[in-house]
Amino acid sequence: MAVLQKSMSFSLMGTWAASCLLLIALWAQEADALPINSQCKLEASNFQQPYIVNRTFMLAKEASLADNNTDVRLIGEKLFRGVNAKDQCYLMKQVLNFTLEDVLLPQSDRFQPYMQEVVPFMTKLSNQLSPCHISGDDQHIQKNVRRLKETVKKLGESGEIKAIGELDLLFMSLRNACV
């Protein structure tokens, strides 16, 4: 009888301990994931304003007419290769910041009136993503971003035009990755 009772209480203890361990494990996992993903986020409402959506697509359309290089694409399957879904918003943040600083600002007098409306919108998204960081190794992400930057630099001004022509893709990728 005593033996039976002992083994029973032992198995109860075991279950309790196991649940505790499981809870701790779950909690630890969540704590680990929380600081990364919660910051890399954009409100869906950013992408639901028809005026600016249309302006962004029209600007891209206008610039893409001036882009005769149909072989080279900046925002495509290659950019996301090897990048986890949860890190893609961080990746797009890098692309967005590069596009703002090295493409849109130097070209800001062109493609009016769209440019003067789209730049503040993109700037706003960039500000919202400023707390977005990832912990740990981001080398593979930086490698993909670097490839994009190098392509733009190598093509010179037509690379900048190409990047403007892909603002629709930038918009949709930000939406997919960050909302």
Place this chain on the structure above:
Amino acid sequence: MMPKHCFLGLLLMFLTSTTEMQPAHVSLKLQKVQFQSRNFHNILHWQPGSSLTSNGSIYFVQYKMYGQRQWKDKIDCWGTTALFCDLTNETLDPYQPYYGRVMMSCAGSHSAWTMTPRFTPWWETKLGPLAVTITRVNASLRALLRPPELPNRYQIGKNTSMENYYDLVYRVFIINNLLEKEQKAYEGTQRAIEIEGLTPHSRYCVVADMYLPMLDRRSPRSQERCVRIP
């Protein structure tokens, strides 16, 4: 056998080109090479540069996704005499940018390729109209909305529909023929709608459309369907 008109066109171009380079070049170039897209059915259209070359000319079509190196031949439109080519199955992903291009051949000589602007179905396709059927149930109206059919591939697997690509809403309007006033009876995502509170002894007509809030676009309206409330 050499097609007659085509040959005359080329001859004329040859003669003019000896004195002036520009016109010959312009007239051989294809015009208005562009996609026309409705409900994700993406048709490439073009026009011959000159009416003289339209008869007896044949056309060759290629396509690719933006960023790819290789152009692919569209076999169904390889040597076609038509002025359009259905590239729906080659442009199935609505979020991807595509290009098409066309070359004309006439009496053994051929034009340069003329390319479309970059084409993204999601942005450029025109939606609608809805098909509406209505039935009367006592003093209320039941309307069934049927969105246009998508190309085949979209329906394989899950029941993919327009709603997967756009956050669209359906809108139903009713017109009371006595009052001759139109009012919005419904706005939402349901396809089966019941409209109540109708006045007896009057005739009601129903039209519906689709609205895309993200793009602030509306589809053309459906055909009007009418019913009498006894």
